[in-house]
Amino acid sequence: MKPTQQLHDAGQSLWIDDITREMLDSGRLAKMVAELSVTGLTSNPTIFEKAVGKGSDYDEAIEKLLRKGLSDEALFFELALDDLRRAADLFLPVHKRTAGVDGFVSLEVSPLLAYDTDATIAEAKRLYAKAGKPNLFIKIPGTKEGLPAIEAATFAGVPVNVTLLFSTADYLAAAEAYMRGLEKRVAAGLDPDVRSVASVFISRWDRAIVEDVPDELKNRLGNAIGQHAYRTYRELLDSDRWQRLENAGARPQRLLFASTSSKDKRAHDTLYVEALAAPNTVNTMPEETLRAFADHGKLAAVLSPYGGDCDSVLDAHAKAGVDVEALARKLQSDGAKAFVASWQDLLKSIGAKSKALA
Template identity: 60%
Template sequence: MNPLKSLHDAGQSIWLDNIRRELLDSGTLARYISDLSVTGLTSNPTIFQHAIAGSADYDNAMRSRIGKGLSTEELFFEIALEDITAAADLFRPIHDATGGVDGFVSLEVSPTLADDTEGTIAQAKRLHAAAARPNVFIKVPGTEAGLVAIEELTAAGISINVTLLFSREHYLDSAEAFMRGLERRVAAGQDLNVHSVASLFISRWDVAASKTLPEDLHNKLGVAIGKRSFKAYCDLLESDRWKKLAAGGAFPQRLLFASTSAKDPRIPDTFYVTALAADNTVNTMPEATLLAFGDHGKLDGVLAADGGDAEETIAAITKAGLDVDALAAQLQIEGRDSFDDSFKQLLDSIEAKVSALAA
């Protein structure tokens, strides 16, 4: 059996962490769905920056909008929505077959809004309305301002992919915002047909930690954080508060493992996928990681609900001198700034292309 099919059958949804027009136009994404058990897709500013700046695939879409008075950001979101909605239509049969649990595609609000609650809410509502698909997630960062927006948007019935989470505490903050939004819907007599995922970034932990940790502790922290957060996820789903919402028809905010490509050449390219197989979760993989796991990946069981050896590993890393909480905060700030830089580069690339096309 294909390793990806085995992973899917073990209960983990496999999402592609990439989008570009050629994937759609060539039929490659459709083949990934049919042959590689891919059931969803995520995007981010860096992915779109590479897709648009690195090809001529979007030139016609830009050319057709010249002279329409769009700002560069408005032009980007119009183009991005073409890809997002086309991908969502490909995944719609999966979405319908799973009762709305799977088959999602994600589009992120502007990273420049990471500390702007009202701006995030307004843009998320616009993008949600423009996409007009039940299986499109709007991605909102789990920053302090973003968490307030997540509660408001959930209460408004908009499904959210919470991004830029790096720790158990970040995950629990995300879950709290989601549940508060659902509880407001209960109080208002509204249905609970609102979905969410909480995207926990993994490999960036090990890239940062390896700069200070001894060799025997390299490439252990990311998986430990994943296991610790999975325990918190399982515990929350067993809580009375969640069970009350579930009894009213609420769907869990599924834990999503993101940033699962191996950055250290000394470990297998499928390392994080094998280590973080878990029921009722999502793993969103870059294309190279997806193809690698389909070719030679191995499934060695699934995560234990009790977190396994996570606390023992994190205790050893703390003893070695690394402040895990401080690093989590640092990684979230760096992730926010990285997406912000990519978005600005993307807008600069679009401006340059539009000028060239107009000429």
């Protein structure tokens, strides 16, 4: 049995952090579903920028859309929604078989809106309605300004993938925004079955400090953060507050481990996948990491609900001078800036391509 199948059987969903028209047209994505236990996907501006700017797969579609006089951003969303609708249809059997737990695809609101609550709410509602697919998440960053948007989108019935979470405190803030949205639905007599995932970024922790900690701590912080978040996730699902929502018909916001490719060549290429194997969670990874795990990954055991050795690892980092909370704030801020830069690069690529094809 392939390690990917073992991980799936252990209760963790494997999502691919990639989507291109070539993956869809060639059948490569469908093959990953059939052979590598892939049950969903996520997307981001960087992925689309590379696909649009460095190939010709989108040229015909862009030529047709140019006749409508769309802006570069509107043109992008048309292209992205076409791809994601096709992917959503591919994953729809999984979505139905799991009663809406799995089989999702994700589309991001413009990163330029990360600190604009009202605009994020409006855009989340618009994109979800325009997509017209039940198994599509709208990605909203878990920034201070994003939290009210997560609550409002949830109340409006929009499934949300909360992104740009780093610390356990970030995760809890996102989970509480989600629950507030559900509680408002219950109070209004609405169905509280609105799905969500909370995406905690892993490998960026280690990349940020890899040269600043002793060898015995290198490439250990990311997994400790993930383990700590998982413990908190399990505790929240056992809380009276969540039990009341579940009794009303709500389903858990699943914890998602994002950024799980190894950034340090000295680290094992499946380091984060093996350490964060946990039931009722999601791991979204690039195709290279997915194939590496399928080829030589080892699933020794699933993650303890008590977080393994995360406390001792976090304590060791604190003694080594790592301020985890301060680093979390920096990573989230840097992540938001990186998303904006990728978004601007994407729009430049679309603009250049449009001019070339006009």
